[in-house]
Amino acid sequence: MSRPTFRTNAFQQTLLGLEYAPDPDRPADLFSRACVEEFSQMRLDRYGYLLAQVFEPNVLVEVALLAGLPYESLADLSHQPTEPIRRLADLVHHAADLPVTGVLNVATALISVSRFDPAAGLLADAYVRAATPRERFEAAMLAFVVTNRRDDGADSPRQFHRMRDAAETDQVPDDRVLDACSQAVVWYQKRKELPESEYQWFLNTGTRLATAADRMDPGAISSWYRALAMVPAAEGAADTTRRYMEYAREAAENTMARRPRAYETHFLKTYHESSLKEHMYLTRDLDKAEEAGQALIALDPSWAPSYGELAEAYVAFGRTEKAAHLYEQAVAAGPPYVGHHMLRAARCHQKAGNSTRALALHRDLSLLARDDEQVLRAGFDLAQDLGDTDARAHFEAALQRLGNEGARHPGMDGDDR
The missing domain is CATH 1.20.930 (Transcription Elongation Factor S-II; Chain A)
Structure with missing residues (x-):
């Protein structure tokens, strides 16, 4: 049984190559447009490289899987299919020759396409080389983004403390301090990524700064x-x-x-x-x-997660058939989160009583997430419940192979929302 294929979309092209081919039938999503535009206009001598959205490493894992490429070749920039990626890799290689602002902007570009390991290396060097509070602030802000996405925020307390130290010099623009305050509030509320005392400082500082909204x-x-x-x-x-x-x-x-x-x-x-x-x-x-x-x-x-967001709401309100339909639209739109959306669609179909469709989705997913034991066992159980001997044999063989090789979890069901 051949692996299901998905039409390459602008997001996948952007993560692979920092560019995408125009498609009149399928306009590029906002993230891809912003990401490509920022890199094409990057200046190495000034601040201002903007991050539209930041994903977790498993999104790049999925893109590699869909493209049939080794994840490592994307993560370390050894796969260089386009001129923008070649330029980015060259900038990383010559980072020691760049000013601190240039290093920060190159790190931002890496983060924008989920290359967190090389970004982390550049940021550690940038913080050591930083000569001004603004440079230290920007390095700490980006280091927070990396640890937040890559390490579940393990280093967030230290990075927020660094941001606060820099902000208290009054040499960091208020807009940027307010951005840090926003991040502090969000991630304290979500999973307490910084101590309460630091959170209170950022909360109070943000509240004060926002009173001058007309100047921000x-x-x-x-x-x-x-x-x-x-x-x-x-x-x-x-x-x-x-x-x-x-x-x-x-x-x-x-x-x-x-x-x-x-x-x-x-x-x-x-x-x-x-x-x-x-x-x-x-x-x-x-x-x-x-x-x-x-x-x-x-x-x-064109953005698949938007369909998934609405589907999640339908699930919350018990409208599982509507949710299943929206999740399938998300799958059809392509990455990011193809595996996540496919699994959610299967679960909704199963809950709505459409077990045959749920089983078909599990079979497709098993050919993408070949090393995900949870997916394979769920498909096996569903095939057994339906009495589908062919599907049962498919999942049984997949589980046996996995048992021989050792279970792995490639991240097809993850998202960062």
């Missing part, structure tokens, strides 16, 4: 209020949460009006993502959750 970049303001909304949301205060979210929306629309690019559109996109979560978990309002999800898809229709 509206993108930083939008991110701050989306982060701040998590505080009342955790306490069940729906009205305050919604007020902060409205501030976030207004600032997102403001930054898009000023700079109508793919990067700035992400502020409105993340507003819709957060609104969807707000109505899933806080207000429990299906109509508003659905409205936010549809707005998210309309803003970036």
